[in-house]
Amino acid sequence: MGLLAGCENMASNETSAYAASELQKSLDKPVILTNSQDFTLAYNVTGSALKRLNLSVEIDASYAQLTIMDGQRVVVDNLDIPATGSHNLNVLVDFKTLGQHTLTFVRRSNDIAINTVNFEDVQDLKTPSFVDASQQYQLETEISYKYGGPAIGDIDADGDYDYVLNNHNHVPTQLVTYNGDNPVKLERLFDYPLDFHGSSVGDYDNDGDLDIMVAQGGANGTNPTSYILLNNDKQTFTNVSAQAGILTPARGRSPRWVDMDLDGDLDVALFNAPTPFSKNPVQYFFKNNGDSTFSQQRVKGLEDAAGERVLVTDFNHDGIDDFVMFSPITLWEGNGDFSYTDVTAAKLPPSLQGKMGYYAATDIDVNNDGLLDLYFAGSRTHYQISRKSIDFNPKTTRLDIRDDGETGSTAVSFTADDAIVLADLDLTYRQYNDGFAIFLGENKKRMVVNAKGFMPSQRPMEMRTAPSELTINNNDAVGWPEERKVNGLYIGYLGNNQWQAEWVRDRNIYWKVSFSLTGLQDIKYDWEPNNRNVQDLLLVNRSDFFVDRTSDWNIPLGGNHWGVTRGDFNNDGWQDLFLYRYGFLAERVADLMLLNNGKGRFENLMTHGASAITDTGHGDMGQAFDFNNDGQVDLLNGSEEEGAWYLYKNQSDTANNYILIDVNYSPKDNVDPYSALVSIKTGSGKTYQKRVGSAGEVHSQSLMDIVHFGLGGDTHITSATIRWRNGEEIELKNLTANKRYTTD
Numbered sequence: 075m076g077l078l079a080g081c082e083n084m085a086s087n088e089t090s091a092y093a094a095s096e097l098q099k100s101l102d103k104p105v106i107l108t109n110s111q112d113f114t115l116a117y118n119v120t121g122s123a124l125k126r127l128n129l130s131v132e133i134d135a136s137y138a139q140l141t142i143m144d145g146q147r148v149v150v151d152n153l154d155i156p157a158t159g160s161h162n163l164n165v166l167v168d169f170k171t172l173g174q175h176t177l178t179f180v181r182r183s184n185d186i187a188i189n190t191v192n193f194e195d196v197q198d199l200k201t202p203s204f205v206d207a208s209q210q211y212q213l214e215t216e217i218s219y220k221y222g223g224p225a226i227g228d229i230d231a232d233g234d235y236d237y238v239l240n241n242h243n244h245v246p247t248q249l250v251t252y253n254g255d256n257p258v259k260l261e262r263l264f265d266y267p268l269d270f271h272g273s274s275v276g277d278y279d280n281d282g283d284l285d286i287m288v289a290q291g292g293a294n295g296t297n298p299t300s301y302i303l304l305n306n307d308k309q310t311f312t313n314v315s316a317q318a319g320i321l322t323p324a325r326g327r328s329p330r331w332v333d334m335d336l337d338g339d340l341d342v343a344l345f346n347a348p349t350p351f352s353k354n355p356v357q358y359f360f361k362n363n364g365d366s367t368f369s370q371q372r373v374k375g376l377e378d379a380a381g382e383r384v385l386v387t388d389f390n391h392d393g394i395d396d397f398v399m400f401s402p403i404t405l406w407e408g409n410g411d412f413s414y415t416d417v418t419a420a421k422l423p424p425s426l427q428g429k430m431g432y433y434a435a436t437d438i439d440v441n442n443d444g445l446l447d448l449y450f451a452g453s454r455t456h457y458q459i460s461r462k463s464i465d466f467n468p469k470t471t472r473l474d475i476r477d478d479g480e481t482g483s484t485a486v487s488f489t490a491d492d493a494i495v496l497a498d499l500d501l502t503y504r505q506y507n508d509g510f511a512i513f514l515g516e517n518k519k520r521m522v523v524n525a526k527g528f529m530p531s532q533r534p535m536e537m538r539t540a541p542s543e544l545t546i547n548n549n550d551a552v553g554w555p556e557e558r559k560v561n562g563l564y565i566g567y568l569g570n571n572q573w574q575a576e577w578v579r580d581r582n583i584y585w586k587v588s589f590s591l592t593g594l595q596d597i598k599y600d601w602e603p604n605n606r607n608v609q610d611l612l613l614v615n616r617s618d619f620f621v622d623r624t625s626d627w628n629i630p631l632g633g634n635h636w637g638v639t640r641g642d643f644n645n646d647g648w649q650d651l652f653l654y655r656y657g658f659l660a661e662r663v664a665d666l667m668l669l670n671n672g673k674g675r676f677e678n679l680m681t682h683g684a685s686a687i688t689d690t691g692h693g694d695m696g697q698a699f700d701f702n703n704d705g706q707v708d709l710l711n712g713s714e715e716e717g718a719w720y721l722y723k724n725q726s727d728t729a730n731n732y733i734l735i736d737v738n739y740s741p742k743d744n745v746d747p748y749s750a751l752v753s754i755k756t757g758s759g760k761t762y763q764k765r766v767g768s769a770g771e772v773h774s775q776s777l778m779d780i781v782h783f784g785l786g787g788d789t790h791i792t793s794a795t796i797r798w799r800n801g802e803e804i805e806l807k808n809l810t811a812n813k814r815y816t817t818d
Contacts, residue, residue, distance in 0.1 A: 104132075105188045107140075107181035109468045109596060113188065114178045119169045124201060125193040126677065129163045131155060135184030136605045137632070143178040144169060151664035151680050151687075152182060152657075156607035156632025160189075163631065166669070166679045167193070168201055182467065182658075199671050200728040202643040204684035204709065207723040212257035215719040218245040220712040222328070222383070222434075222773030223637055223695030224719075227275035228780075229284045230309055233736070235701055237710055238263075238273045238286060239719055240774060247273060247288055251309075252701060263304060263311060269293065272773025276331030277746045278340045279305070279366045282739075284777065286311065287342070289326030298323035298349055305366075319368045322358050325349050327382040328773045331748060332395050334373075336410040338745045338800050339364055345399070347382045356380075361412065376406050376414045385771045387437040388749065389421075389446055389615060393799060395749055398435055398448060402428040421619045431608045434695060436770035438640045438649050440627065440670060444763050445615035451635035451653060452608030456715075459634075460502075460586040463604040465658045466597050473591045474659040477577065479504060479584025483558070485576040486599045490548075494573070494593040496565070497543040498660065499525040502585035509534045510583070511562040512544060516553025518564070527586065548573075563589065571595075590660060606656065607632030628675040630666060636714065637695030639770035641707035643682075645730035645784035647760065648672045652684070652709060654693035662689050665711070684709050684722040691717020698769045700782050705732035705812060707782060731785040731811035733794075737766055738779070738817050740798040747779035749799045754783055754809075757790035785811050 105113045119125070131140065133155055140163075142150035149167045169175055179188060208214065219242035229236040230251055239248040246264035253259065264270075269291035275284040283306045292298035300321050304311040315321065320342065328345040335341065342360040355377030360368035381399035389396050394408040405421050406414040418427050434451040441447075462484060463476040477484050479501065501510055512521040522540040525533075546565060554566035554574055563577045577587055612627050613620035630653075637654035644650070648670035657663040664685040668676035694714030701708045706724035713720065733754065737747040750766040762783050768776040785791075791809040796817055806815055 107186040112178050112180050117175050117177050119172045119175055122195040122197045123169045124196045125167050126196050127165050127167045128192050130190040132160045132187040137607055138184040138186050139182040141180045144175050154632040166677050168681050200644040202726040204682055204722040205725055208721045213721050216245050217716050220694045220714040221271045224710055225273045225275050225774040226697045226699055226776035227284045231283050240273055243269050271326055272328045274329040274331055274775035275777050276340045287329040289329050292325035298325050301326050328384050330386055330775050335412045338743055345382055345384045375416055383772055385435040387446055400432045401430045423622050434637045434772045436638050436640045447615045448613040450611040451638040452610050453634050453636050454606050461604055471594050473594050476588040476659050479587045480582045481579055483578045487574050488597045489571050489595045490573055490593050491571045493545050493547045494591050495545050498590045499523050500527045500588040501525045502527040503532045504585050506583040513562050513564045514551040515566050516555050518555050606634040630678050639698040641698030642784035643707050644728055645732045647784050647786040656692045662687050665693050686720050689713045689717045691715045695772050697776055699778050733783050734814035735781045735794055736816040740802040742802055745798045745800045751797045752781045754794045755792045756788040758788050
């Protein structure tokens with residue numbers, strides 16, 4: 075490994091220089107973190123307890139992760155190192171207290187060389203703090219698969235937000251009704267599970283309450299079905315899809331309420347995945363007839379656009395909704411007459427036009443210039459992850475494998491000085507019914523374990539009574555068979571604590587083959603592992619075009635981020651970001667909060683409290699919103715692939731102020747709040763703007779019309795202007811901070 079020498083770029087102020095010199099004593103040469111070797115040092119925290127940790131690291135493998143412990147407390151949770159070579163990393167560390175601390179640096183996946191370490195004081199940034207309030211409000215949800223985040227809106231019209239939870243195919247779509255400080259009401263919107271996908275809330279019939287649109291899948295494209303429109307009549311929901319005229323079958327993904335012709339009512343845009351036998355168009359659009367029915371419309375260009383995820387925004391600031399589709403990334407400008415213009419080539423940098431690998435997005439005004447910038451979260455999909463992914467945790471002695479179930483064989487060797495345990499076998503069904511046994515040793519002793527991934531009727535008969543785990547002693551699996559042709563997992567003990575495992579597929583038998591082995595000391599393999607790192611993108615809006623400012627704004631390197639939402643989490647007047655990290659195959663990691671410091675960069679924070687580290691799933695998607703109207707932005711987070719839903723209450727202790735503007739229907743034409751623009755001016759001369767809509771989108775769309783502004787130290791708002799999408803406008807004057815105002 076070619077290692078960088080020395081300790082460079084030490085902080086210049088006296089306090090940080092002292093701290094850096096103490097660290098330099100421990101890093102007079104690069105430190106190598108290995109599977110069996112951590113690095114520990116003593117650090118005396120002086121000045122500010124909040125520090126920016128700067129690291130220069132190097133790896134000669136395709137990826138690695140770095141964790142830092144402060145005693146027993148994790149302060150940096152598996153910071154991603156995305157590629158071979160040298161990297162400069164930085165992350166906020168909140169030590170909480172001054173004085174002596176003991177730091178331990180731990181690596182995962184591959185060896186890491188740490189060349190330099192230094193800390194800088196951070197004194198002018200308030201870090202938010204969250205607490206899990208799910209139990210307090212009795213938001214106790216089943217373990218379930220998710221599908222692209224919740225839809226948020228005031229569905230019962232009582233002045234606070236309710237939530238539609240999207241759970242894919244085992245738990246029907248759920249409605250959570252918030253009732254102040256009382257427990258929430260949790261109910262299923264359907265009597266049985268279907269292949270549910272994204273959802274959206276909107277008042278299509280203009281009766282004052284929010285209706286719900288839910289997408290259904292199409293059995294991998296073999297059985298397209300219609301979307302479901304649930305009419306809300308005083309909290310009684312009725313499927314009115316047929317009578318409303320929304321019947322076109324599709325492989326549904328992302329419903330959106332959009333006033334596509336600017337006539338004041340909400341039209342429907344349905345974004346879908348293509349079917350194997352699709353003929354254009356793939357995307358469907360329906361005009362609101364004004365009588366609770368819809369007529370399907372053709373939209374040239376957009377109806378043929380690729381992508382099943384979409385962000386509704388107004389990137390050209392003309393008051394007409396635009397579409398950002400992904401992946402691939404394309405930009406569609408609304409013309410206000412049910413037509414859209416593809417402006418991808420004109421507005422995106424050439425290197426990003428049609429860019430793949432991005433599956434969540436949000437609009438965010440990072441520099442408070444009134445123009446909406448775009449943030450794209452990069453990730454690997456389920457299917458992409460199931461192409462030879464491997465995780466090994468030497469602390470827990472656990473190996474996790476996720477491979478595709480397509481034709482081929484894959485092997486790994488490992489060291490284990492005692493019995494090993496096979497568990498968590500997951501075989502995602504793909505019309506193959508002949509089983510997947512475990513073959514032990516040279517004699518291929520046949521065993522069966524009960525695997526996940528099947529519906530009850532699909533599960534092979536012999537699996538139904540089999541155990542879900544298998545303990546294997548070395549004398550149970552002596553030797554290695556020369557012939558390994560039958561589909562299954564082969565495990566053999568070779569002597570001297572050396573083992574071998576190979577999983578064989580003689581055709582395309584499953585969508586996924588996944589399992590764990592526990593009791594291992596080390597592993598080896600000769601195939602290229604799946605590098606799940608994808609670089610997020612921040613595109614800054616220059617009015618006529620976007621520029622890539624990912625590096626300038628200190629966006630973290632790499633990662634596998636399945637969702638992104640935005641909000642001013644510390645009420646300092648600058649919009650922040652929250653990134654949902656997929657984590658390891660069988661371990662959650664802390665999600666990332668990117669705090670906008672108001673100086674042209676984001677600070678990376680992991681110790682915010684809004685992470686479900688012990689959850690059995692993965693970071694997926696959520697929404698940032700003020701659920702209890704206390705002026706602090708909270709989080710509703712979904713945990714994908716056998717995880718739960720979590721409500722995190724923001725309990726930050728800052729002196730910063732806020733204001734809430736409750737945008738109702740327009741005073742003259744009774745136009746609903748979607749896409750209304752709220753602008754405020756403070757006594758100190760600052761201006762802020764926000765659109766009514768979602769705080770980030772994958773497959774679902776929210777209507778968050780209680781608009782939150784952080785104000786920093788400002789206490790007086792000279793004016794607040796609300797402009798609805800039909801051009802109606804009102805102005806509120808001389809407002810006081812830390813209150814909620816309504817447009818009624």
